[in-house]
Amino acid sequence: MIIGIDEYSDVPIYMQIRNQIVMGISSGELKPGEQLPTVRALALEIGINTMTVSKTYQLLKQEGYIMTDRKNGARVRENITQSGVISEENKLQLRRIVSEARLSGVGKDALKKLIDEFY
Amino acid sequence: MTWVIKLIMFVCIVPSVTLMYMLGFSKNPGKKKMIFGVRDNPKFHKGKGLEKFEAIVASARKGGLIITAIVVILSVIMLFLPVTGGTLLAWILLVFALFLVAVPYGKGNTELKDLKKELGITKSGVTYTDLSNASVVHALKLPWIILPNALAVLGTAAAVLIDLGVFGITPAVEKYALTVMSLSFLFIAAIIIPIAVMMDNSRNMVISRDSNINANYSRAKKKTWADLFISFSWVNALYLIANNVLMFFTDSEAAVLISTLGYTAVIMVVVVIGVINQRQVEGRYERDTELELQDDDDNWILGMFYYNPNDTRLNVEKRLGYGATVNIAHPAGKVIAVLTAVILIVSLILIVYLNATGQMEASDMINLP
Numbered sequence: 001m002i003i004g005i006d007e008y009s010d011v012p013i014y015m016q017i018r019n020q021i022v023m024g025i026s027s028g029e030l031k032p033g034e035q036l037p038t039v040r041a042l043a044l045e046i047g048i049n050t051m052t053v054s055k056t057y058q059l060l061k062q063e064g065y066i067m068t069d070r071k072n073g074a075r076v077r078e079n080i081t082q083s084g085v086i087s088e089e090n091k092l093q094l095r096r097i098v099s100e101a102r103l104s105g106v107g108k109d110a111l112k113k114l115i116d117e118f119y
Numbered sequence: 120m121t122w123v124i125k126l127i128m129f130v131c132i133v134p135s136v137t138l139m140y141m142l143g144f145s146k147n148p149g150k151k152k153m154i155f156g157v158r159d160n161p162k163f164h165k166g167k168g169l170e171k172f173e174a175i176v177a178s179a180r181k182g183g184l185i186i187t188a189i190v191v192i193l194s195v196i197m198l199f200l201p202v203t204g205g206t207l208l209a210w211i212l213l214v215f216a217l218f219l220v221a222v223p224y225g226k227g228n229t230e231l232k233d234l235k236k237e238l239g240i241t242k243s244g245v246t247y248t249d250l251s252n253a254s255v256v257h258a259l260k261l262p263w264i265i266l267p268n269a270l271a272v273l274g275t276a277a278a279v280l281i282d283l284g285v286f287g288i289t290p291a292v293e294k295y296a297l298t299v300m301s302l303s304f305l306f307i308a309a310i311i312i313p314i315a316v317m318m319d320n321s322r323n324m325v326i327s328r329d330s331n332i333n334a335n336y337s338r339a340k341k342k343t344w345a346d347l348f349i350s351f352s353w354v355n356a357l358y359l360i361a362n363n364v365l366m367f368f369t370d371s372e373a374a375v376l377i378s379t380l381g382y383t384a385v386i387m388v389v390v391v392i393g394v395i396n397q398r399q400v401e402g403r404y405e406r407d408t409e410l411e412l413q414d415d416d417d418n419w420i421l422g423m424f425y426y427n428p429n430d431t432r433l434n435v436e437k438r439l440g441y442g443a444t445v446n447i448a449h450p451a452g453k454v455i456a457v458l459t460a461v462i463l464i465v466s467l468i469l470i471v472y473l474n475a476t477g478q479m480e481a482s483d484m485i486n487l488p
Contacts, residue, residue, distance in 0.1 A: 001250045001251060001330070002247055002248070002249050002250075002325060002328055002410075003248050003250060004245035004246065005245055005247075006245045006246075007246065021250075024250075030250070036250060037250055037253035037254060038254070040254075041253045042248070042250070043431065044253075044320075044431075044432065045248045045249075045253045045322050046246060046248050047246070047322070047429075047430040047431055048431060049431055
């Protein structure tokens with residue numbers, strides 16, 4: 001799976017990595033149980049501090065997307081807990097996106113089509 | 120026998136300056152990803168950008184060609200001059216003159232950066248990383264590089280033991296000459312191994328959305344580097360041993376000079392083959408390149424020196440020529456840059472001093488039969 005880091009983005013680098021790994025797991029690009037690079041290897045590849053990658057992995061672990069242990073490093077969780085609800089933070093994000101789309105003249109159907117495409 | 124000294128210098132200088140010109144000043148810059156260390160941009164090839172772009176490229180290429188031609192012509196002329204302290208100094212200064220080829224390159228880089236601003240080209244792009252390949256793509260097989268360098272260690276150990284009289288045999292050359300010569304080549308071996316490992320562990324390139332293409336591309340590039348360093352190590356080790364044998368049986372400086380000429384020529388051939396292999400890999404994967412890389416041109420001073428405090432890597436891929444260069448913003452990079460500058464300046468001052476005091480004129484090399 002390819003991830004892209006935009007240094008000029010307002011989104012912090014650890015969050016950019018986190019978001020793309022989550023999208024990768026969701027789309028199936030990262031399979032359940034798939035090994036992720038070690039903190040050091042990923043930091044070296046991107047050219048960032050190991051603390052940044054460590055922060056990403058900690059966050060992903062807290063959110064239940066990956067599991068880490070000393071022996072096997074980081075892996076995508078085999079069974080990700082499905083709560084069936086959208087978090088308040090994501091609801092706010094979605095609301096912002098819908099609002100901006102409406103203001104830009106994007107119709108409801110076009111938005112639904114986009115959701116179908118991404119889902 | 121002084122013609123051998125001249126040939127050694129000629130073999131070092133002429134291929135190096137020609138390679139530098141060919142690599143820095145491409146015939147078709149519009150088809151390259153980088154022009155004078157600046158990322159190519161579609162705005163360079165249309166409207167008012169095109170005219171200025173072509174003028175900048177033509178001016179830099181002309182400058183590069185003139186300097187290259189001067190260095191080559193001077194080298195040819197020097198071949199026909201007798202070796203004196205003055206001409207030896209001139210030969211060494213010609214080696215330093217190789218760096219002058221980088222001047223029009225740096226000028227082209229600065230002018231293209233200005234053109235970018237003029238055309239309103241803003242920084243864009245992202246740094247791509249392939250999660251599947253991170254730290255798993257390697258091409259260097261350690262035993263293959265350790266073996267020749269272990270031979271070099273054995274050769275040096277033998278030289279030291281002979282000079283210490285452990286074997287009870289006396290070489291034809293003066294005492295400790297074998298040790299000094301062996302240690303100088305062992306020093307090269309000691310530098311090759313960490314550089315080879317560093318190149319093999321360097322960041323994997325991401326040129327495509329397909330992880331297999333990225334892995335193959337990175338592996339192919341690393342393989343050419345591994346082959347180059349392994350070949351270099353074998354040439355170095357075999358020369359060290361052959362030279363020891365030669366110096367053990369004969370005290371002929373002429374024989375040593377001729378073998379040094381052979382060593383230099385073989386090293387140049389190895390380097391040229393390495394560059395050709397790298398170019399072939401680049402050419403093979405050119406059509407697979409689909410990702411726009413991050414615009415970090417501003418981190419490249421004159422398109423040659425990488426300075427990026429936000430990048431934690433020590434070594435990055437070069438923009439002028441092939442290989443890697445250090446990130447001068449990295450703590451170790453600062454030390455390496457300062458040491459390199461000091462070594463270059465001190466050696467230049469030392470050479471001029473030796474010549475001014477007549478010590479170069481009196482050297483054994485010049486007074487060979």
